[in-house]
Amino acid sequence: MIHLDALALRFTSTPGNTALWIIDQTLLPLKEEWVLLRTVAETVNAIKTLKVRGAPLIGVTAALSLAQSAMKGASYQQLTDEAQALYAARPTAVNLMLCMDRMTVGIASKKTPEELLDIAIRLFNEDVSLCENIAGNGAKLIRNGDHILTHCNTGGLATAGVGTALGVIRKACQQDKAIHVYVDETRPLLQGARLTAWELKKLDIPYTLITDNMAGHLMQLKKVQKIIVGCDRIAANGDFANKIGTYGLAVLARYHGIPFYVAGPYTTMDWACADGDRIPIEQRSASEVSGVEGVFGRVEWAAPQSPAYNPAFDVTPAKLVSRWILDCGVFTGKDFQHGRVRQWVSQGALTI
Ligand code: MRU
Numbered sequence: 443m444i445h446l447d448a449l450a451l452r453f454t455s456t457p458g459n460t461a462l463w464i465i466d467q468t469l470l471p472l473k474e475e476w477v478l479l480r481t482v483a484e485t486v487n488a489i490k491t492l493k494v495r496g497a498p499l500i501g502v503t504a505a506l507s508l509a510q511s512a513m514k515g516a517s518y519q520q521l522t523d524e525a526q527a528l529y530a531a532r533p534t535a536v537n538l539m540l541c542m543d544r545m546t547v548g549i550a551s552k553k554t555p556e557e558l559l560d561i562a563i564r565l566f567n568e569d570v571s572l573c574e575n576i577a578g579n580g581a582k583l584i585r586n587g588d589h590i591l592t593h594c595n596t597g598g599l600a601t602a603g604v605g606t607a608l609g610v611i612r613k614a615c616q617q618d619k620a621i622h623v624y625v626d627e628t629r630p631l632l633q634g635a636r637l638t639a640w641e642l643k644k645l646d647i648p649y650t651l652i653t654d655n656m657a658g659h660l661m662q663l664k665k666v667q668k669i670i671v672g673c674d675r676i677a678a679n680g681d682f683a684n685k686i687g688t689y690g691l692a693v694l695a696r697y698h699g700i701p702f703y704v705a706g707p708y709t710t711m712d713w714a715c716a717d718g719d720r721i722p723i724e725q726r727s728a729s730e731v732s733g734v735e736g737v738f739g740r741v742e743w744a745a746p747q748s749p750a751y752n753p754a755f756d757v758t759p760a761k762l763v764s765r766w767i768l769d770c771g772v773f774t775g776k777d778f779q780h781g782r783v784r785q786w787v788s789q790g791a792l793t794i
Pocket of ligand 1: 492496497593594600601605633
């Protein structure tokens with residue numbers, strides 16, 4: 443019997459049966475509903491609609507879904523097509539592509555369903571330990587009494603483990619540092635207000651929720667000592683994509699002289715992408731900007747038929763980043779320029 447347990451994902455495998463469950467994150471925090479993903483088509487839909495979300499977690503979920511399909515008897519051709527559909531479900535977070543590439547290598551070399559399942563399990567377990575390492579590395583930068591601003595959700599709901607940026611905060615709290623977290627609500631889908639606030643409350647970590655446009659005001663009042671965010675893709679030069687609004691925070695941080703940290707696993711590095719200009723940015727529906735949808739139904743607040751622009755991510759240039767907190771260490775811009783990050787990352791990478 444195999445049993446994997448994360449905050450937002452559960453997977454079991456017994457002889458002749460597998461089950462992949464996710465918590466439907468679009469319903470949080472009002473409703474905690476676990477949904478069974480029986481087919482790859484259901485997983486693709488869950489990724490597109492953000493029922494499951496966060497760069498590392500979508501990769502791991504996609505890998506387990508593909509392995510489940512193999513265990514249910516899908517042909518190699520079907521698995522190849524399904525890997526492609528999962529790969530294309532969202533364009534920005536590179537973890538999804540990396541996980542699909544690793545599964546595809548296994549499919550192409552005609553690994554058995556059990557061997558494919560083993561790859562997916564290793565991807566899950568790897569993410570758990572990458573998160574632990576990021577948390578340990580990042581917590582060293584946090585001081586007792588720090589007020590830390592974060593954006594979007596980068597915790598247990600976004601990964602198989604303790605999270606990235608939120609994992610750092612969590613670890614610092616476990617080290618008995620008195621931390622206060624300012625949580626950006628993160629328009630338009632409110633991952634901060636709905637998900638990060640939910641996680642921090644569960645963890646008993648003190649926080650204050652703010653709307654995104656209050657961040658600059660707080661910095662001006664010297665109420666923020668550090669900013670820590672996650673990432674969906676880090677380019678070879680250290681530029682990175684993260685939830686829309688991150689770039690604005692980085693600019694504000696530089697103006698106010700506040701350290702700006704980005705935390706992520708090496709699985710978010712894309713060496714084939716030379717700089718941030720080449721990172722594909724997901725464009726989402728105008729309806730996410732013109733109103734809101736949830737367990738309460740749909741509320742429309744914009745003037746009817748207003749055109750709206752809805753990029754899900756933005757790119758922060760490396761020159762605005764104080765430190766990159768990765769699983770293999772804490773790095774500076776110079777480390778990127780001199781190839782040191784690549785050297786360290788290649789030593790820690792999982793070989794499948
Ligand atoms: O659109 P989402 O909710 O998947 O966006 C998530 C983020 O931008 C996170 O900051 C990122 O994936 C890092 S999660 C550890």
